[in-house]
Amino acid sequence: MEISNIVFILVLIGSGSFFAYNVRKIIQNIRLGREENRSDQKKERWKTMIRVALGQSKMTARPIAAILHIFIYVAFVITQIELIEIIIDGAFGTHRFFYESLGGLYTFTISLIEVLSLLALIATFSFLARRNLLKIPRFVKPEMKGWPKLDGNIILYLEFVLVVCIFTMNGTDEVMHRMNYGESYGFAISSWMGPLLFDSLSMDTLVVLERIGWWGHILMVFSFLCYLPYSKHLHIIWAFPNTYFSKLKPKGEFTNMESVKSEVQLMLDPNADPYAVPEVDPNATPQRFGAKDVRDLTWVNILNAYTCTECGRCTSECPANITGKKLSPRKIMMDVRDRVEEVGKGVRKEGDKFDDGKSLIGDYITEEEIWACTSCNACVQACPVNIDPLEIIIDLRRYLVMEESKMPSELATMNTNIENNQAPWQFSPSDRLNWKDEA
Amino acid sequence: MSVLKVPTMAEMMATGDKPDVLFWVGCSGSFDDRAKKITKAIVKILNKCEVKFAVLGAEESCTGDPAKRAGNEFLFQMQAMMNIQVLDGYEVKKIVTGCPHCFNTLKNEYPGLGGNYEVIHHTQLIQDLFKSGKLTVEGGEFKGKKITFHDPCYLGRANDVYEAPRELIQKLDAEFVEMKRCRAKGLCCGAGGAQMFKEAENGNKEINIERTEEALEKSPNIIATGCPFCNTMMTDGVKNFNKENEVEVLDIAELIANASDL
Known part of the structure; x- marks a missing residue:
């Protein structure tokens, strides 16, 4: 064996290990996200992966x-x-x-x-x-x-x-x-x-x-x-799992938050005892409503961020961005990735308790950006690797609204109207059928 | 004009009868002056075809869609679960609605909370009425007119309903033109995701202006759409260009109702 062969083998092993080491870190970072079950409909998932990642069907746009x-x-x-x-x-x-x-x-x-x-x-x-x-x-x-x-x-x-x-x-x-x-x-x-x-x-x-x-x-x-x-450029790898785990439901369908569901069911249950002390699960970890930081997002959201190749198709189709608003779906994905890199580093150093006082909303993404979204799904449609920036935007809104009660004042009024009159405008519910007799 | 027959669920129930389909009017369709005309056009078609339907009337309530898109999941689920109680109380099986936002929420998000119904958009129902031969149009009124169609996001991209509205326009004997951005690439009118109820963030243009501009490039006589929010946004857009005397913004239901002289 010559010296050049030894050098070659060393470089091969060295770069291979370095790559594996870094990919492992990324997988750890993806796992910082919340649980989300995407193990259903395997056949459909394989088909999506073959069509979208291997076959690049969405590139043709x-x-x-x-x-x-x-x-x-x-x-x-x-x-x-x-x-x-x-x-x-x-x-x-x-x-x-x-x-x-x-x-x-x-x-x-x-x-x-x-x-x-x-x-x-x-x-x-x-x-x-x-x-x-x-x-x-x-x-x-x-x-x-x-x-x-x-x-x-x-x-x-x-x-x-x-x-x-x-x-x-x-x-x-x-x-x-x-x-x-x-x-x-x-x-x-x-x-x-x-x-x-x-x-x-x-x-x-x-x-x-x-x-x-x-x-x-x-x-x-x-x-x-x-x-x-x-x-x-990591998209050459992540595009495959990312499309495999992408949302198969209609684009318009947003998740119903399970944590909210049980609360609302209790409120509407006529048999529920309003004074009952809820059973406390000692192992339960307090969970935020919506997402303040990357660890409140799902692992799929974080995988999305690592898959993003910054091609900007999403941003160029975004109605808010086209009309000069600050929102750029690509920036949302880049911010999530930058932030999870930072949090991942911190968690590896200090463990789960890591807290640098920063958060995704506020330090990376501004409120102005997320309120500019029309939830039109153009970004989701445009992404060649099925990334879903909309899910992240909505989760950030959920945090602002449900944890901080922060929203544009007109939306606060809208919420009050729905609560009081069952319509987003201030009309009386009893007038709902008036149109029938109007000329 | 004949009187509209709009039975409520409660009235029907009282006579021991049940409708084949519930017409979910939606808040826009109930309260917005422009959207009420769309509601009436839908009812005219339903009456003409003798579809056995009913509305909830005062028992109808916001689906919770704008609350959900604005991040208020609590309010959404409260609305949804109350609505489901009402709908299930009347043993509703099938719902038709004129609003793609209600359509999307009822169809996709209610099942997870226990509300399972067959939900269709009014363009799909009208398409069925044509298919079964209950409805025909002469098309005379629109002969030679140029019509373009603006895809509502919550009908198109969100739920892949692209054909029903287009097939209906084709029946009008008019000239149908697509905008550059159409179908899955259609540009939003700007009022989804609870934007209808707030001012837009700072930018250099309003989204509805961008979209109306694109529609006007095709110099249509009519901009058709299938959503009360889109209708408002496009109507405002047309007014912005002082074209309201030349270009009409109409819902597919209105086109069909007018063509059938209803």
């Missing part, structure tokens, strides 16, 4: 982005096949381990990967242009300043370097193969592009370039793996 995205997506998935060979070659010092045994199939696979890589390169340039030159509105909203903007670009730079390395590796290898064996590999792109670019180079230079390509490629893959948990 924007055809240009959908086509460019599918290039990178398919290239990414198919390239994983080549990764198997790279790991074997890297660990055992072989060269193109499957070349001999697979024959024509090998040529086909690598050719396919080359074509897809070229398409991915085109998509990468287009995406960089859309973000930085064309400045498509949804990529330059206020919440996209700073890190989120850089994050989006970093992924694309990595992608670019990765593809350049693949072609350097295959191109130089092609030239050397011809020199050594007098025959071509026959790969779709590198078999003609390689000689075109590298023919005049000496064997020594070719060997060095091929190694730079090979190592550059695999190091990009490992860097990508390490970077992923810090990036919005």
Whole structure:
């Protein structure tokens, strides 16, 4: 075993462990959320996942982005096949381990990967242009300043370097193969592009370039793996569980809060003893009505936040955002993720008692934002990975209204009207049928 | 104009009779002057087709929808459970309503609290009346008119009802045009989620203006919708552009009732 194989194995194990360590932290953070049973209708859930995550059915609403995205997506998935060979070659010092045994199939696979890589390169340039030159509105909203903007670009730079390395590796290898064996590999792109670019180079230079390509490629893959948990790009993993666990009920159906249900039933029960002292469960933990902070949200809400890739389709369809209000559903998801990262860190350090005096509503999301929502579900409809910002907005409203009695004054009046006259306006219930006799 | 026949549940019960369907009028339909016209149009259609229906009248109460969307789950559940007691007391099986907000809440959120009914929107009922041949229209009145349809969020996206209202418009012999943002991508009128009862947050435009602008781009004679809130918002929008003499905002029920000379 050579030193390069040892280095390779160490980098492989190192980046793999680092990735696993970070994913574990994220799973811990997701578990900070409240219980929510989404284990029903398994068949329907699998179908949703296959349709929406694997089949990317909701991407098609924007055809240009959908086509460019599918290039990178398919290239990414198919390239994983080549990764198997790279790991074997890297660990055992072989060269193109499957070349001999697979024959024509090998040529086909690598050719396919080359074509897809070229398409991915085109998509990468287009995406960089859309973000930085064309400045498509949804990529330059206020919440996209700073890190989120850089994050989006970093992924694309990595992608670019990765593809350049693949072609350097295959191109130089092609030239050397011809020199050594007098025959071509026959790969779709590198078999003609390689000689075109590298023919005049000496064997020594070719060997060095091929190694730079090979190592550059695999190091990009490992860097990508390490970077992923810090990036919005994590959607490539979470999109699958996220769509699997997404809401299957009609979009208009909001949850009926169980904690409220028992109270209301008691109030309306004619047989209930109004003076009875309720049985106290010593193990019960006091639960908030609605959500003040991320730990009051459900684990699905937090999984949603980690899945968000900040594409901004939600925000660009949001009627409140379109008309200049502060609300941006994407920002809601980004705030939840930022806050759960912070709380997660604190909880790992100080345990469940962690309290930094901050909360999701107030310190991250303002009341003005959540009251601007029309609950129209446009954001939910627009999300390509079935994220539901509306559920979070409503839970934040519930906290403000039921725990703090904080709401726009007109809504307080509306509530009073419903309580007193059974209508949101101040009309007498006995006048309900007056319309019948009016001209 | 013939007199509307609007029996209440209590009256029917007193004669030992039962309706086939309960017409849930909703607060807008009961109290809002514009929405009352929609209510009457629905009743005219029901009367014409001799649908055996009843209303709750003074026994009807807010479904609790705006309270729930505004975060007041207590008030919502209080309203819901009281309504369920009334509905179950009358052994109601099927409900039709002219309000997509009531429709959504009754259909989706009441079952979890013990209220199980077959709930349909009035456009679905009217569609059924056409299918069974009880209702026909000549369409003459709307010949050559251009009609666009604004999807109510709580009918469309929230419950995937896109076809019923469109099929009904197609029956009118008019020219039907879709707005750019329609069906699942339809833009909200701005009054869902309890916005109907409050001022909008600061921004650079009102949502109903944005939506009306989009509708007016198609230069329609009529903006059709299927929700009393949408109706109010779009009517205000049209007035904002001083187009109220050229463009009418009408509910699907009104279109059908007018076309049938009811």
